[in-house]
Amino acid sequence: MTSSIPSMELPSSTSKLSRMYDVLINFTGEDIRRKFVSHLDSALSANGLTTFLYHDNAVKPMHIQEPILNLCRVAIVVFTESYSQSAWCLHQLQQIIEWHETYCRHVLPVYYEIQPLDVRLQKGDFGKAFKATAHQTFSAQELEHAMSRWSHAITKTANFFGWDDCNYRSDAELVDTIVKSVLNLPVLSATRFPVGLQSHVKDVIEIIKNKSMEVCWIGICGMGGSGKTTLAKAIYNQIHGTFTEKSFIEDTSEVIRTGGHAKLQEQLLSDLLKTEVKIHSVEMGISMIRERLFGKRVLIILDDMNENDPLDLWESSAWLGEGTVIIITTRDEDLLRRKQVYSIFQINVMNPNESLELLSWHAFREAKPKEEYHFLAKRVVAYCGGLPLALEVIGSYLYERTKEEWNRVLLRLDNIPQHDVLQILKISFDGLSNQKEKDLFLDVCCFFVGEGRAYVTKILNGCGVDPDNGIRVLIERSLIKVKKNNKFGIHPLLLDMGREVTREISKKEPRNNRLWLDEDTKYAVSENTLFSSQGTKVIRRMPTRSYFFDPYPLAR
Known part of the structure; x- marks a missing residue:
């Protein structure tokens, strides 16, 4: 029988593969699609991850090709009794393994109502179906070599860490475990394309291991945009599971600018103690940090620290527990040297x-x-x-x-x-295609950094703006990001760029200006003008639309 390349179909949500996908789900069977896979897909999406899976009713069939995998960052392979009956799945699995070996991407197997050993060794009904599918798909001349490639892909996948459904009380528990594991993968939460990242992570973690019997201070420094935050995230993702108390505070300079030192102290203590903490003065915060963290082994990462420590941690070696790791990222290497941080990792520009x-x-x-x-x-x-x-x-x-x-x-x-x-x-x-997209970017810079996507969408919808397409464009352009908690984030340099554009607009059009917000700013609206909590017309004149802010919003 002549060989044929199985075809796959496009996901129903898009007509072309032009976006990035966090997770590809490789599976076969209508029953598993409607049950387990649909629950897994929904849970991943609810946590801000984009998924790619074929849909039986899609219109445009297409051959499997490597660029599809290049659009994905993690592959979840759902093995079932019927999996080896699908030449389409086996062929895609072969490509997934080639993709893994070339680009070191994650492949995660799930065993659903099937024994992992039957998959790994191609035994039992799974093995019989595997041989039958190969005989139906390939000619006699191709059979041995093709079966060997498929077998290698199955065995390699089955040797990765994965999940067996019989170890969980319900599909809900299994899905929850998988989603949490995927969210913690460094390749997902550190950066989309980790070029040259892993060697830096390895070097810093080696320093941490060598200082495991003391309080380990590490400074990561480099110019703006050099990848300090990305490196810190990748390190955090790799080691945070060994700490009970941990905190990663991104863009501390912005936290301090908008909320003051007390806000930074609140965020640190709330993260470490896993409960909301309110700080009424900086002195109170310093006292609470020492009292509540005394003798504890903690992981603290303070990203983009550009001033002396408002947390009073520099002398913490005397009162924090051994094995504590504190990492500071900053553009100011002198700050680290003044505070005698001896382990300084300098990030150079890419070659x-x-x-x-x-x-x-x-x-x-x-x-x-x-x-x-x-x-x-x-x-x-x-x-x-x-x-x-x-x-x-x-x-x-x-x-x-x-x-x-x-x-x-x-x-x-x-x-x-x-x-x-x-x-x-x-x-x-x-280069944004229209003024609405430009306005949306500036609005995010000035008003919405750290706010929830759903909350912002509701505000903009309330004043006649449909932001969904604009948000998608800004994300695809890497101008803004939506974090794991579904809140907007933006790189400090892009924030600076947005503010510079705002200043230029304000000079040319004084009546159409934006001012970014501080911690006390609440919102009301009257005569197309945003007001501060004291009622002063300071925020932005908006001739075409108004924002309606709830001064006491529900949980976002």
Whole structure:
């Protein structure tokens, strides 16, 4: 019998594969799709993860090809009794393993109403169906080699850490366990494309291991956009499971700016003690930190610390428990040296090969540029100076662009002074397709950092704006992020860029200005103007729409 490549179908939610998917679910069977897989898909989506799975009623069939996997970051393989009856699944599994071996992506098996040993060794009914499927799919000449490839893919997958449904009381418990494990994978929660990241993680964790009998202070420093936060997240994701008390505070400078030192103290104590803490003065906070953390082994990461420690942790070696790890990320290496942080990890800019790979992942969804774009990509890389943030934002902007559009970007880059990162980032903002998308980005910068996506959507819908498409575009352009808790986040340099744009608009149009908010700002609305909690007209005049803010919102 002649060989045939099984076909797959597009997910029902999209007509083309132009977006990134966090998790691909590989499975077969209508029953499993309607039951377990639908519950797993729903739970992953509810936690802010995008999933890819074929749908039996999709319109456009297509061959399986590597770029589909390049759009995904984790594969969950659901083994069932009928799995080996599907040549489509077996062929995709073979590609998943090739993808894993090439790009070190995660593959997670689930055994649903089947024994893991039967899968690993292709025994029992699973093994019989596996042989029958191969004989039906391949010619006699191809059979042995094809079965060997399929068998290798199954065995390799079955040797990864996974879940056996018989070890759980219900599907709900199994799904909950899988989702929590997926959310904690470094590849998902640190960065979309971890080019060159793992070697840095390994180096820092080696320092932590060598200082396991003391309070370990580590400083991560480097210029803005060099990947300090990403490295800190990857380290946190890898070691946080060994700590009972832990806290990762992202962009501490912004927390302090909007809420003061007491707000930072509240966030730290609330994270470590797993309960809401209210601090009424900085002195009270310092006292509580010492009292409640005395003798405890804790993990604390303070990201983007640009001033002396408001938490009074510098002398903590005398009162925190051994094995404590405190990591500071900062652009100010002198700050670390003044406080005698001896383990300082300096992040250098990416080398040209790493830079080209990172740009390619964002611009082409592949590790290398398309041949006809190779020279253009190398020129763009040269302008980005090895900064991951610039490569990510410009690469995301150039995704699916023509050569003419690439050349227009290069002309713009040629007129930007060297090291002016904000102007490089502004290319993506200026390239947004309409004013609504630009307004939405500026509104996120000024009002909505740290706010829940559903809450912001409700506010904007209330004033006649449909933000869903705009939010999707801003995420795809890497201009904003939606974190695991479904709240908006934005890189400090992009925040600076947005504020600079706002200042420029305010100079040209004094009646249409935005001011970013401090901790005491509450919102009311009257005559198309936002008011502070004291009723002063300070926030933003809005000739086309108004925001309705609840001064006492429900939990977001």
